[in-house]
Amino acid sequence: MCALEREREREGMGCFSCFSPRRNDVRRIEIENGPRSGTRHSADSSGCGYPGGGRGKDSYDNDNGKGKGTLNHNRGNSPKCSPARSFTFRELAAATRGFREVNLIGEGGFGRVYKGRLETGQIVAIKQLNHDGIQGFKEFLVEVLMLSLLHHSNLVTLIGYCTDGDQRLLVYEYMPMGCLEDHLFDLDPEKEPLSWNTRIKIAVGAARGLEYLHCKANPPVIYRDLKSANILLDNEFNPKLSDFGLAKLGPVGDNTHVSTRVMGTYGYCAPEYAMSGKLTLKSDIYSLGVVLLELITGRRAIDCSKKQGEQNLVSWSRPFLRDRRKFIQLVDPLLQGCFPVRCLHHAIAITAMCLQEQPTFRPLIGDIVVALEYLSSQTCTSEVHNSRVHSPPPQSSSV
Numbered sequence: 572m573c574a575l576e577r578e579r580e581r582e583g584m585g586c587f588s589c590f591s592p593r594r595n596d597v598r599r600i601e602i603e604n605g606p607r608s609g610t611r612h613s614a615d616s617s618g619c620g621y622p623g624g625g626r627g628k629d630s631y632d633n634d635n636g637k638g639k640g641t642l643n644h645n646r647g648n649s650p651k652c653s654p655a656r657s658f659t660f661r662e663l664a665a666a667t668r669g670f671r672e673v674n675l676i677g678e679g680g681f682g683r684v685y686k687g688r689l690e691t692g693q694i695v696a697i698k699q700l701n702h703d704g705i706q707g708f709k710e711f712l713v714e715v716l717m718l719s720l721l722h723h724s725n726l727v728t729l730i731g732y733c734t735d736g737d738q739r740l741l742v743y744e745y746m747p748m749g750c751l752e753d754h755l756f757d758l759d760p761e762k763e764p765l766s767w768n769t770r771i772k773i774a775v776g777a778a779r780g781l782e783y784l785h786c787k788a789n790p791p792v793i794y795r796d797l798k799s800a801n802i803l804l805d806n807e808f809n810p811k812l813s814d815f816g817l818a819k820l821g822p823v824g825d826n827t828h829v830s831t832r833v834m835g836t837y838g839y840c841a842p843e844y845a846m847s848g849k850l851t852l853k854s855d856i857y858s859l860g861v862v863l864l865e866l867i868t869g870r871r872a873i874d875c876s877k878k879q880g881e882q883n884l885v886s887w888s889r890p891f892l893r894d895r896r897k898f899i900q901l902v903d904p905l906l907q908g909c910f911p912v913r914c915l916h917h918a919i920a921i922t923a924m925c926l927q928e929q930p931t932f933r934p935l936i937g938d939i940v941v942a943l944e945y946l947s948s949q950t951c952t953s954e955v956h957n958s959r960v961h962s963p964p965p966q967s968s969s970v
C-alpha cells in the first residue's frame with residue numbers, strides 16, 4: 572500500500588478505486604465507491620434533473636430568490652448577460668487560428684482550453700471536449716444547461732457552444748489571471764504571491780458564488796467540483812466558479828440528499844460522499860473548506876511530491892486545526908508574516924468548521940459568507956511589497 576493509499580484510508584477514503592492524475596496535480600476523477608451498500612441509483616443518469624426530467628427551466632429563480640419562474644437574470648448581483656449562442660466549428664477554429672499550440676492555455680479532465688478571438692474582437696476561452704464518450708457528452712450538456720440558467724458575478728459566463736458533428740466545444744468569457752492554483756502553488760520566483768487580502772477576497776467571492784448556487788437557485792444546485800483549479804480570476808482577482816459539468820440539482824421537499832455515482836476531485840471530496848454516494852449541499856462546504864485551507868497554507872489538496880503524512884492536506888492539517896497555538900504553523904511561508912493574526916484565527920476556525928467529518932456540523936454557506944465578509948473588512952495594512960510582480964499565467968498567444 573503506497574503512502575497515499577494509507578493516507579486515504581486514514582481519511583476514510585479508502586474506497587477510491589481509481590485515481591488517475593492527468594497532469595502534475597489533482598485531476599478530476601470518477602470514483603467508484605465500493606463499500607456503499609445498495610444499488611447504484613440512476614439519479615445520476617441525467618446528470619441534472621431538468622433535461623427531460625420534468626423540471627422545467629422555469630423553476631429557476633434569478634439572483635434574488637424571489638422571482639420564481641423567471642429566467643430574467645439581469646438584476647441584483649448578476650452581470651449583464653445574453654443567452655449562450657451556437658457557434659460553428661469553423662468560427663471557433665478561426666478564433667483560435669486552427670487551435671494552434673501557442674493559444675493553448677490549459678488542459679483539464681474535459682479537454683484542452685484555448686484562448687481565442689471572436690469575429691467581434693471579443694477574447695474568449697474555448698474548451699474542446701476530447702472524445703471521451705458518454706460521460707464527457709453528459710457533462711457538456713449539463714454545463715450548457717446550468718450556465719444558461721445560472722448567472723452571477725462569481726460564476727463564469729458561458730458565451731456559447733458548438734455541436735457541429737461530433738465536435739463539442741464551450742466558449743467562455745476569458746479570465747486573464749487564469750485559475751487560483753496558478754497563483755498559489757509552484758510559483759516562479761519572479762511572481763508575487765497572493766497577499767492575505769487578496770486571498771480573503773477570493774474566498775469571499777468563491778463563497779458568494781456557492782451561496783448563489785445553494786440559496787438563490789431554485790431548486791438548489793450542488794456544485795460537486797469546487798477546487799482551486801475551478802476558481803478563475805479576472806484582472807482584479809475577482810473569482811468566478813467554473814466547470815458545472817458535474818453539478819446536480821439538490822434535494823427538494825423532505826429529501827436530505829440525492830444519491831449519485833461518486834464524482835469529484837480527489838482531495839476535495841467530502842468523506843461521507845466518497846463513502847456512501849449521498850450528496851448534500853454540505854459536500855460542497857467540505858470542498859470549500861479544502862480551498863480555504865489551500866489559501867491559508869499555500870499547499871495543494873493532494874501533493875504526491877511531499878513526504879509521507881503530508882501528501883493529503885486535510886489529514887496533514889488536522890493536528891494544527893485542533894490547537895490554536897499551532898495555527899501559525901499552517902500559514903503559507905510566502906505570506907512572510909503579513910497577515911492579521913486575529914483574522915488568521917477566524918479564517919482557520921471557519922475552515923475547520925467546513926472540514927468537520929460530520930456533514931451536519933458544517934456551517935451553511937450563508938453563514939460562511941457573512942463570516943468571510945467580516946474578515947475582508949478587517950484588511951491587513953502591513954503588506955509587503957517586493958520586486959515580484961503579479962502576472963497572468965505564462966501564455967502567449969497569437970490571437
Ligand SMILES: Nc1ncnc2c1ncn2[C@@H]1O[C@H](COP(=O)(O)OP(=O)(O)O)[C@@H](O)[C@H]1O
Pocket residue numbers: 599676677678679680681682683684696698727743744745746747749750753800801803813814
Ligand atoms: N474561462 C477561462 N479563462 C481563462 N483560462 C481558463 C478558462 N477556463 C479554463 N482556463 C484554464 O484552463 C485550465 C484547464 O481548465 P479545465 O478544463 O476547467 O480543467 P480543470 O479540470 O483543471 O478544471 C484552467 O486551469 C485554467 O488555467
Ligand SMILES: [Mg+2]
Pocket residue numbers: 679800801813814
Ligand atoms: Mg476547470
